Amino acid sequence: xxxxxxxxxxxxxxxxxxALLAALDEGWADPARLYREGRRARLLLDAAREAAAxxxxxxxxxxxxxPSGTRALHDGIxxxxxxxxxxxxxxxxxxxxxxxxxxxxxxxxxxxxxxTEVEVDRAGRVDAAAYAAALRADTALAALQSANHEVGxxxxxxxxxxACRAAGVPLLVDAAQSLGxxxxxxxxxxxxxxxxxxxxxxxxxxLAVRKGVRxxxxxxxxxxxxxxxxGFPDLPAVVAAAASLRAVRxxxxxxDARLRALVERVRSRVPGLVPDVEVVGDPVRRLxxxxxxxxxxxxxxxxxxxxxxxxxSVSSGSSCTSSTLRPSHVLQAMGVLSEGNVRLSLPRGTxxxxxxxxxxxxxxxxxxxxxxxxxxxxxxxxxxxxxxxELVVDSLGKRCPIPVIELAKVIGDVPVGGLVTVLSDDxxxxxxxxxxxxxxxxxxxxxxxxxxxxxxxxxxxx
Amino acid sequence: xxxxxxxxxxxxxxxxxxALLAALDEGWADPARLYREGRRARLLLDAAREAAAxxxxxxxxxxxxxPSGTRALHDGIxxxxxxxxxxxxxxxxxxxxxxxxxxxxxxxxxxxxxxTEVEVDRAGRVDAAAYAAALRADTALAALQSANHEVGxxxxxxxxxxACRAAGVPLLVDAAQSLGxxxxxxxxxxxxxxxxxxxxxxxxxxLAVRKGVRxxxxxxxxxxxxxxxxGFPDLPAVVAAAASLRAVRxxxxxxDARLRALVERVRSRVPGLVPDVEVVGDPVRRLxxxxxxxxxxxxxxxxxxxxxxxxxSVSSGSSCTSSTLRPSHVLQAMGVLSEGNVRLSLPRGTxxxxxxxxxxxxxxxxxxxxxxxxxxxxxxxxxxxxxxxELVVDSLGKRCPIPVIELAKVIGDVPVGGLVTVLSDDxxxxxxxxxxxxxxxxxxxxxxxxxxxxxxxxxxxx
Numbered sequence: 001x002x003x004x005x006x007x008x009x010x011x012x013x014x015x016x017x018x019a020l021l022a023a024l025d026e027g028w029a030d031p032a033r034l035y036r037e038g039r040r041a042r043l044l045l046d047a048a049r050e051a052a053a054x055x056x057x058x059x060x061x062x063x064x065x066x067p068s069g070t071r072a073l074h075d076g077i078x079x080x081x082x083x084x085x086x087x088x089x090x091x092x093x094x095x096x097x098x099x100x101x102x103x104x105x106x107x108x109x110x111x112x113x114x115x116t117e118v119e120v121d122r123a124g125r126v127d128a129a130a131y132a133a134a135l136r137a138d139t140a141l142a143a144l145q146s147a148n149h150e151v152g153x154x155x156x157x158x159x160x161x162x163a164c165r166a167a168g169v170p171l172l173v174d175a176a177q178s179l180g181x182x183x184x185x186x187x188x189x190x191x192x193x194x195x196x197x198x199x200x201x202x203x204x205x206x207l208a209v210r211k212g213v214r215x216x217x218x219x220x221x222x223x224x225x226x227x228x229x230x231g232f233p234d235l236p237a238v239v240a241a242a243a244s245l246r247a248v249r250x251x252x253x254x255x256d257a258r259l260r261a262l263v264e265r266v267r268s269r270v271p272g273l274v275p276d277v278e279v280v281g282d283p284v285r286r287l288x289x290x291x292x293x294x295x296x297x298x299x300x301x302x303x304x305x306x307x308x309x310x311x312x313s314v315s316s317g318s319s320c321t322s323s324t325l326r327p328s329h330v331l332q333a334m335g336v337l338s339e340g341n342v343r344l345s346l347p348r349g350t351x352x353x354x355x356x357x358x359x360x361x362x363x364x365x366x367x368x369x370x371x372x373x374x375x376x377x378x379x380x381x382x383x384x385x386x387x388x389x390e391l392v393v394d395s396l397g398k399r400c401p402i403p404v405i406e407l408a409k410v411i412g413d414v415p416v417g418g419l420v421t422v423l424s425d426d427x428x429x430x431x432x433x434x435x436x437x438x439x440x441x442x443x444x445x446x447x448x449x450x451x452x453x454x455x456x457x458x459x460x461x462x
Numbered sequence: 463x464x465x466x467x468x469x470x471x472x473x474x475x476x477x478x479x480x481a482l483l484a485a486l487d488e489g490w491a492d493p494a495r496l497y498r499e500g501r502r503a504r505l506l507l508d509a510a511r512e513a514a515a516x517x518x519x520x521x522x523x524x525x526x527x528x529p530s531g532t533r534a535l536h537d538g539i540x541x542x543x544x545x546x547x548x549x550x551x552x553x554x555x556x557x558x559x560x561x562x563x564x565x566x567x568x569x570x571x572x573x574x575x576x577x578t579e580v581e582v583d584r585a586g587r588v589d590a591a592a593y594a595a596a597l598r599a600d601t602a603l604a605a606l607q608s609a610n611h612e613v614g615x616x617x618x619x620x621x622x623x624x625a626c627r628a629a630g631v632p633l634l635v636d637a638a639q640s641l642g643x644x645x646x647x648x649x650x651x652x653x654x655x656x657x658x659x660x661x662x663x664x665x666x667x668x669l670a671v672r673k674g675v676r677x678x679x680x681x682x683x684x685x686x687x688x689x690x691x692x693g694f695p696d697l698p699a700v701v702a703a704a705a706s707l708r709a710v711r712x713x714x715x716x717x718d719a720r721l722r723a724l725v726e727r728v729r730s731r732v733p734g735l736v737p738d739v740e741v742v743g744d745p746v747r748r749l750x751x752x753x754x755x756x757x758x759x760x761x762x763x764x765x766x767x768x769x770x771x772x773x774x775s776v777s778s779g780s781s782c783t784s785s786t787l788r789p790s791h792v793l794q795a796m797g798v799l800s801e802g803n804v805r806l807s808l809p810r811g812t813x814x815x816x817x818x819x820x821x822x823x824x825x826x827x828x829x830x831x832x833x834x835x836x837x838x839x840x841x842x843x844x845x846x847x848x849x850x851x852e853l854v855v856d857s858l859g860k861r862c863p864i865p866v867i868e869l870a871k872v873i874g875d876v877p878v879g880g881l882v883t884v885l886s887d888d889x890x891x892x893x894x895x896x897x898x899x900x901x902x903x904x905x906x907x908x909x910x911x912x913x914x915x916x917x918x919x920x921x922x923x924x
Contacts, residue, residue: 001498077682220569313500
């Protein structure tokens with residue numbers, strides 16, 4: 001049963017499992033204690049820290065283990081901001097960071113600080129010059145992911161690091177998605193990662209802080225992990241995390257090439273197999289194992305369930321698969337279609353047969369979802385003679401992808417040059433109506449507030 | 463090889479190990495996902511929450527899993543304080559809480575709040591009336607452990623809970639040491655615990671917050687665990703924690719009786735086997751598995767190493783075994799001897815033979831440490847005729863137990879009624895010189911600041 005959501009959580013690597021089992025026996029005691037069980041635990045902890053530091057490319061005393069990647073980001077950002085409190089309270093992030101970074105930014109705003117979110121292009125990449133321009137005299141910290149978790153696009157970390165160095169601003173790199181594939185380009189000041197993204201166990205994050213970077217851990221004091229991550233360490237998980245990081249790095253070059261080719265196959269074939277699909281993210285400068293596409297006129301949640309019934313586990317940034325009723329902030333920032341969104345992130349060892357099987361079922365699954373939703377035909381018919389120049393579609397209270405489907409159904413009812421206005425209170429419409437226009441060669445005129453919801457206006461061009 | 467430090471970390475319970483292995487296979491995926499691996503993980507998480515909630519005595523939706531007991535305390539206290547920010551910023555704790563509580567109190571002080579530390583008696587117990595008297599109109603939260611982690615004394619949780627209820631103040635009970643033995647008396651508003659204290663894995667704490675208790679999680683937002691514990695959950699560890707809690711509870715009554723008798727054996731026999739020993743903590747209202755005693759004229763670190771060489775793993779609250787050069791705050795608050803301190807906390811399954819073996823080696827180990835340190839004989843000789851009425855011993859720069867040994871060596875050099883003053887800059891002397899006086903029938907006159915360190919004065923009485 002193919003599982004294609006490694007970017008959420010990768011299945012446990014065999015080396016991680018083996019190391020975890022051994023460390024359950026040898027590493028359950030308190031590494032701060034003087035007796036033999038404690039000393040044994042301390043040896044394991046020290047060895048794990050050395051192995052992880054080597055993979056990260058830092059000194060062991062620069063690296064601490066945290067309970068998750070999220071906690072590494074929360075605690076790392078808070079500590080770095082507090083360490084440079086006297087410089088200022090300004091934070092720079094990209095608009096497509098992980099929610100743990102954006103939530104940290106929200107916490108800073110709530111505490112009176114300021115945040116600049118650097119925009120990204122349609123591939124999801126920040127421009128290094130734009131990022132550099134966001135750095136200010138009062139910037140305490142800059143944060144940038146090594147690669148995006150939803151669309152796989154690699155960020156220009158080396159260039160941004162150079163700009164940060166020139167500006168005297170520490171750069172935190174969120175390497176959660178990439179660390180298993182290789183070290184981050186030099187120049188970072190802080191680095192975070194999460195073990196269950198590379199096949200390590202859940203319950204382990206990494207936070208590396210370069211010597212000389214001002215850092216003031218926040219929250220109550222605790223003597224564990226250099227005072228940077230409170231609480232008794234989950235030593236068996238830490239040992240498993242370090243061992244599996246070393247193991248996946250040893251396999252990284254071969255797996256990178258293999259999975260990169262499988263992803264390329266998906267990227268190139270999906271648009272031919274499924275009509276009205278947008279493959280998003282950078283086609284080349286990307287993570288090897290991750291590909292994302294969106295399907296017009298498809299309800300993401302129904303699509304996921306249908307794929308699940310066929311045996312495929314994937315994730316989606318569509319609004320209707322989340323509790324927030326908002327499409328993924330990454331797709332929003334990129335300005336790409338969000339409806340019917342599917343992310344495949346292939347775990348190591350994914351076979352070509354699994355990918356072929358997925359490509360085999362996808363067209364039928366999408367077609368059946370579209371049929372159930374009453375999606376329109378690909379080409380709008382000519383308008384009836386005497387049709388009005390303007391139409392209003394009331395899609396209030398209807399969720400993605402219905403507003404776009406209703407728009408597509410009526411576009412043929414106005415002549416070329418005529419206008420269709422869609423009233424919608426669904427947040428996804430803001431993204432998906434312009435995306436539909438661009439995919440269908442129609443003109444997106446703009447939006448304006450309506451009595452309820454928002455009025456989105458489209459001019460028929462074809 | 464007997465391991466007697468279960469209060470730091472208990473060896474993994476077989477049920478925990480078994481559950482962890484099963485959950486590594488079934489519970490590695492993201493429980494927030496819709497596909498089958500995610501749904502399977504969600505089922506495991508829900509079942510673990512129900513089992514843990516049943517053992518705690520709360521509703522499943524009142525309980526979240528945290529990465530450690532320390533994080534449960536840090537986050538629980540911060541959230542409860544913030545939730546009642548409008549009432550005030552006063553926190554009540556006992557003087558013998560776990561350092562995670564006291565560090566949270568320090569953080570509150572640093573942020574402008576106030577803290578009352580309720581004193582304890584020589585057994586380490588707070589007086590419920592004194593605790594009640596500390597509650598004020600601006601008290602946002604009260605915290606009390608169910609039982610002390612260093613000396614085993616049970617706290618009057620039910621009485622304090624009643625006082626808090628009457629005052630309208632939520633009570634947080636730190637049940638880390640006791641939860642494996644049974645539920646906490648009703649009346650608490652928040653409850654915390656730590657799985658590796660009951661034989662569960664490390665990496666799992668519990669935080670229960672009763673419905674209706676005002677709680678505002680601090681730090682960046684995160685949707686996991688009802689917004690109260692950020693980060694991807696360590697599901698295999700959580701499953702193992704819940705399964706082992708259920709298992710140890712099933713065995714609790716029998717193990718309680720068995721270990722209670724073994725501890726009673728240690729409590730009653732150590733004073734006869736080793737001269738100049740003080741067994742501390744409540745002899746009856748105590749944890750079943752924990753006993754602490756202190757040995758005059760003994761260096762705690764040397765004693766621990768000597769016991770380790772004999773195959774016994776124990777911990778100590780002596781200053782010389784910690785990095786802080788201060789004796790344990792618990793022993794300080796109790797006002798009992800801290801030098802040569804030994805804590806035994808017996809894991810489940812400890813055999814009478816293991817305890818007998820410990821009692822067999824202890825006298826020789828203590829005697830050899832004392833001999834190496836040149837400890838004085840038990841009875842002070844009569845002073846030489848014409849000896850001065852007053853003596854000053856300069857112990858500056860010398861660490862516990864040397865100042866007490868030097869005092870004991872010269873007490874015979876003054877006549878009965880004469881004074882000996884010890885100059886010491888060792889924090890332990892403040893505790894250990896009065897304790898020595900009380901154990902040896904001498905009179906502790908008092909302390910005063912000296913040019914360097916502190917002058918402690920003793921009057922010879924026997």
